Amino acid sequence: MSTDRHATRRSKLLSLIRRNAASALLITNPRNVTYLTGFTGEDTYLLIGPQQLQLFSDSRFETQLRDECPDIPAEIRTARTLMPDFLANLLPKFNLKSIGIESTSMVASVRDLLAEKLKPVEIVSQPGLVEELRMIKDADEILELRAAIHQAERGFELMRSLLITDQTERQASHDLEHGMRRFGALRAAFEPIIAVGDRAALPHYRAGLRTFQEAGFALVDWGAVSGKGYHSDLTRILVTSKLPPKLHQIYGVVLKAQLAGIAAIRPGARCQDVDAAARKVIEEAGYAKYFGHGLGHGIGLDIHEGPRFSPISGDELKPGMTVTVEPGIYLPGIGGVRIEDDILVTRDGHEVLSSLPKEAPFAAG
Amino acid sequence: MSTDRHATRRSKLLSLIRRNAASALLITNPRNVTYLTGFTGEDTYLLIGPQQLQLFSDSRFETQLRDECPDIPAEIRTARTLMPDFLANLLPKFNLKSIGIESTSMVASVRDLLAEKLKPVEIVSQPGLVEELRMIKDADEILELRAAIHQAERGFELMRSLLITDQTERQASHDLEHGMRRFGALRAAFEPIIAVGDRAALPHYRAGLRTFQEAGFALVDWGAVSGKGYHSDLTRILVTSKLPPKLHQIYGVVLKAQLAGIAAIRPGARCQDVDAAARKVIEEAGYAKYFGHGLGHGIGLDIHEGPRFSPISGDELKPGMTVTVEPGIYLPGIGGVRIEDDILVTRDGHEVLSSLPKEAPFAAG
Numbered sequence: 001m002s003t004d005r006h007a008t009r010r011s012k013l014l015s016l017i018r019r020n021a022a023s024a025l026l027i028t029n030p031r032n033v034t035y036l037t038g039f040t041g042e043d044t045y046l047l048i049g050p051q052q053l054q055l056f057s058d059s060r061f062e063t064q065l066r067d068e069c070p071d072i073p074a075e076i077r078t079a080r081t082l083m084p085d086f087l088a089n090l091l092p093k094f095n096l097k098s099i100g101i102e103s104t105s106m107v108a109s110v111r112d113l114l115a116e117k118l119k120p121v122e123i124v125s126q127p128g129l130v131e132e133l134r135m136i137k138d139a140d141e142i143l144e145l146r147a148a149i150h151q152a153e154r155g156f157e158l159m160r161s162l163l164i165t166d167q168t169e170r171q172a173s174h175d176l177e178h179g180m181r182r183f184g185a186l187r188a189a190f191e192p193i194i195a196v197g198d199r200a201a202l203p204h205y206r207a208g209l210r211t212f213q214e215a216g217f218a219l220v221d222w223g224a225v226s227g228k229g230y231h232s233d234l235t236r237i238l239v240t241s242k243l244p245p246k247l248h249q250i251y252g253v254v255l256k257a258q259l260a261g262i263a264a265i266r267p268g269a270r271c272q273d274v275d276a277a278a279r280k281v282i283e284e285a286g287y288a289k290y291f292g293h294g295l296g297h298g299i300g301l302d303i304h305e306g307p308r309f310s311p312i313s314g315d316e317l318k319p320g321m322t323v324t325v326e327p328g329i330y331l332p333g334i335g336g337v338r339i340e341d342d343i344l345v346t347r348d349g350h351e352v353l354s355s356l357p358k359e360a361p362f363a364a365g
Numbered sequence: 366m367s368t369d370r371h372a373t374r375r376s377k378l379l380s381l382i383r384r385n386a387a388s389a390l391l392i393t394n395p396r397n398v399t400y401l402t403g404f405t406g407e408d409t410y411l412l413i414g415p416q417q418l419q420l421f422s423d424s425r426f427e428t429q430l431r432d433e434c435p436d437i438p439a440e441i442r443t444a445r446t447l448m449p450d451f452l453a454n455l456l457p458k459f460n461l462k463s464i465g466i467e468s469t470s471m472v473a474s475v476r477d478l479l480a481e482k483l484k485p486v487e488i489v490s491q492p493g494l495v496e497e498l499r500m501i502k503d504a505d506e507i508l509e510l511r512a513a514i515h516q517a518e519r520g521f522e523l524m525r526s527l528l529i530t531d532q533t534e535r536q537a538s539h540d541l542e543h544g545m546r547r548f549g550a551l552r553a554a555f556e557p558i559i560a561v562g563d564r565a566a567l568p569h570y571r572a573g574l575r576t577f578q579e580a581g582f583a584l585v586d587w588g589a590v591s592g593k594g595y596h597s598d599l600t601r602i603l604v605t606s607k608l609p610p611k612l613h614q615i616y617g618v619v620l621k622a623q624l625a626g627i628a629a630i631r632p633g634a635r636c637q638d639v640d641a642a643a644r645k646v647i648e649e650a651g652y653a654k655y656f657g658h659g660l661g662h663g664i665g666l667d668i669h670e671g672p673r674f675s676p677i678s679g680d681e682l683k684p685g686m687t688v689t690v691e692p693g694i695y696l697p698g699i700g701g702v703r704i705e706d707d708i709l710v711t712r713d714g715h716e717v718l719s720s721l722p723k724e725a726p727f728a729a730g
Contacts, residue, residue: 059657060569079658080677103474108466109492111473127474174546181539187556204425292424293444312445 003071005140006038010048012133017049022126023098024049026087029105031301032130034229037069043083046072052094056087084110088117100126135298135306136320141230142344145299145322147184148232149342149354151224155180156236156356160364165213165240169194172218173207180224189223189231189303200237200335203293203328216241217361219336223303231303233324234354235340237361247337250287250329251361254337257281257327258358261295261309265323265343265350271313278327279311287329296324299342321345322353368436370505371403375413377498382414387491388463389414391452394470396666397495399594402434408448411437417459421452449475453482465491500663500671501685506595507709510664510687512549513597514707514719516589520545521601521721525729530578530605534559537583538572545589554588554596554668565602565700568658568693581606582726584701588668596668598689599719600705602726612702615652615694616726619702622646622692623723626660626674630688630708630715636678643692644676652694661689664707686710687718 013036017025027033027046034040036048037055041064044057055074057065065074077086091099091114099118101111103125115123137145158179159172167175177188194207197215212218216239223233237243237251261278275295282291294310299322307315307323317323323345328338341354356362378401382390392398392411399405401413402420406429409422420439422430430439442451456464456479464483466476468490480488502510523544524537532540542553559572562580577583581604588598602608602616626643640660647656659675664687672680672688682688688710693703706719721727 063567079675101473103477104472106473107469108471108473108476109468109490112468112490125474125477170546174543177546178539178543181535181542191552202428310444 003038003069005138006036006069007071008138009133010036010053013048013130014050016129016133017100020126020129022129023100023124024052024094024096025100025126025129026102027130028102029130031229032102032134035130035134035301037072039065039068040229041065045083045087047091047094047099049096052096054094056083056090058083084113088114091118091121096121098122098124100124102130103127131306134300136318137300137322137344138320141300142320142322144226144228144230145232145342145344146353148189148224148226148230149234151180151183151185151226152189152222152232152234153354153356154183155185155224156220156222156234158182160238160362163212163240163364166211168209168211169196169199169207169218170209172212176220176222180222184227185224186227186229187225189225189233192222193219195219195336198333198335200337201330201332203330203336203338212240215335217243217247217335219338221338221340229301231299231301232342232354233299233303233326233340234342234356235326235338236356236358237337237339238364239361240364243361244334246331247335250331250337253282253285253287254327254329254339255358258325258339258341261325261327262341262343262350262352265317265325265345267317267319267345267347269317271307271309271315271317272311274317274325275309275311275313278325282327282329290329290331291327292330293328296326296340298323317345319345319347368403368434370503371401371434372436373503374498375401375418378413378495379415381494381497382465385491385494387494388465388489389417389459389461390465390491390494391467392495393467394495396594397467397499400495400499400666402437404430404433405594406430410448410452412456412459412464414461417461419459421448421455423448449478453479456483456486461486463487463489465489467495468492496671499665501683502665502687502709503685506665507685507687509591509593509595510597510707510709511718513554513589513591513595514599516545516548516550516591517554517587517597517599518719518721519548520550520589521585521587521599523547525603525727528577528605528729531576533574533576534561534564534572534583535574537577541585541587545587549592550589551592551594552590554590554598557587558584560584560701563698563700565702566695566697568695568701568703577605580700582608582612582700584703586703586705594666596664596666597707597719598664598668598691598705599707599721600691600703601721601723602702602704603729604726605729608726609699611696612700615696615702618647618650618652619692619694619704620723623690623704623706626690626692627706627708627715627717630682630690630710632682632684632710632712634682636672636674636680636682637676639682639690640674640676640678643690647692647694655694655696656692657695658693661691661705663688682710684710684712
């Protein structure tokens with residue numbers, strides 16, 4: 001872990017805190033704690049402000065904190081004190097008039113307890129500041145995303161090489177996850193979607209008990225989590241016997257839409273325009289109503305983060321953002337096609353980070 | 366899914382709501398939604414009261430809701446409305462004076478938005494009601510827990526049979542997870558702990574890059590999630606060459622403590638007394654200060670739930686509770702021993718649900 005890197009992130013957050021005239025912040029979202037400190041454990045909060053830098057954790061993580069972020073002081077509670085009470089006891093010594101909280105991750109009961117016990121200190125909702133910084137990836141993060149993509153791609157190739165057609169979706173999903181771990185992933189980025197036949201028309205199906213031979217193809221949507229916690233996210237179509245002609249035709253439309261979306265990615269582009277560039281291709285082919293989700297999303301310490309590609313997105317692309325581009329067409333009762341890659345916004349355009357072929361559906365089994 | 370079973374759970378909750386003079390409850394903890402409805406997806410809330418029964422979900426889950434809980438009406442939002450706004454729009458039609466929320470799972474920002482938009486309806490914190498019911502398992506749940514234990518045990522045997530001593534802890538952990546899935550688990554109940562050598566002295570170590578041959582033994586703490594989402598939790602010591610004599614001696618103490626704890630389990634027993642029965646054995650052997658955690662916890666839809674075994678627990682055992690008993694002794698720099706089984710409280714005593722041998726450490730590799 002580069003502690004320099006984390007110190008740089010913390011000083012950027014302090015600028016953001018000042019610009020927003022915000023108070024010292026109590027960081028409770030565990031991804032945000034990882035981002036600012038390098039600590040990868042759980043149940044650990046960070047107080048950060050112009051004159052404040054303090055972790056609050058418990059005895060389970062003493063060794064890990066020493067390894068991962070030796071430069072940040074940590075208060076350690078024992079099992080006899082609950083975290084909210086621990087905070088209520090220790091926060092007064094910082095003499096703050098108000099404390100900002102991440103209200104989109106702190107549960108209401110903890111906020112209530114802090115508000116009551118810390119009176120007259122004001123507890124102020126200040127969500128989203130670290131998430132704003134996290135949209136722009138630094139060099140370390142881009143390396144981690146490349147690793148997560150590599151792990152996902154190698155795992156997919158291994159699953160494909162192991163595939164027999166009387167396997168169920170779930171068995172293949174387990175092979176896929178095991179394959180990604182073999183190549184260094186900590187775990188799957190999410191429970192893989194492996195959807196055989198008409199199940200491919202359900203964008204949020206996972207993997208069930210259908211076998212590959214019940215239809216000749218499957219949609220596979222999967223990703224890996226790298227050693228430091230970064231997420232990749234990919235989708236391909238896998239054909240074990242034959243893709244129905246209708247879906248074969250649709251494949252060409254989706255691919256054209258995806259390439260159009262990717263081509264629109266550059267610094268300064270509005271995310272709704274990137275979405276529109278891909279959506280237009282699908283609309284012109286007559287499938288507008290069969291593409292019901294946004295074109296993509298940021299990836300990083302979370303599998304879904306900013307920016308968002310959708311018709312109503314207000315985001316704008318900047319160098320260092322990493323995003324998915326994943327148009328799809330879903331025909332109820334027949335199946336669906338989605339093609340998804342991971343893309344880095346560069347200073348003068350973009351770089352497609354993922355590399356699995358997509359000119360045609362994958363053959364397997 | 367037995368919808369009768371879920372209806373029974375809902376009517377028990379209504380009795381509890383009445384007894385606590387509570388309002389209609391908005392259930393937001395996803396495990397609690399599963400418990401009351403059988404729905405296993407995400408991002409779906411349940412309003413339940415004497416005259417209210419309503420799910421709030423989104424279009425991703427329409428099919429799944431129809432499959433898993435066809436008897437409960439569901440309001441479906443589209444991707445254009447966020448859940449908090451959706452709730453704020455729909456809840457007024459129930460004409461409630463107050464709405465109870467699960468404040469230990471609802472984040473502060475959602476509670477703020479509901480409180481603001483639903484005025485003058487009062488938003489009242491009423492946490493823990495469903496968790497209280499969930500402590501007592503019904504017949505369906507006990508079957509699921511038996512399945513989760515079986516999956517964990519078969520997965521462990523498979524991992525052990527695959528083990529070679531130049532494997533890392535992490536590779537063995539991946540084999541273990543893959544093994545449990547092979548026998549029907551949805552996933553591991555938590556990232557398995559496989560701690561070689563002196564790492565076994567860290568109760569919350571996970572699995573790293575140490576190989577088995579760097580020491581002759583490992584502590585393995587793992588569990589499976591069954592098809593309907595129930596968690597098992599087991600610990601054994603695995604010896605690939607030799608257990609240091611000191612730990613061999615400690616093994617006998619921990620086993621005696623575990624058997625004493627299990628022997629104390631019966632309806633009406635106080636959880637602090639069960640903890641004390643095991644702790645006394647460890648204290649008398651002179652290792653009191655090396656057993657720093659509680660004796661065990663409930664298992665079910667969560668890996669940690671009520672009741673708790675600890676010196677300060679106020680819980681009391683009742684038939685139908687399912688708990689772990691897991692004393693341990695941890696010697697810094699040397700290693701640790703923990704032995705953990707899953708136990709059902711029966712009408713007249715208890716039944717040990719797990720069955721892996723424990724008279725001596727497991728031989729492997």
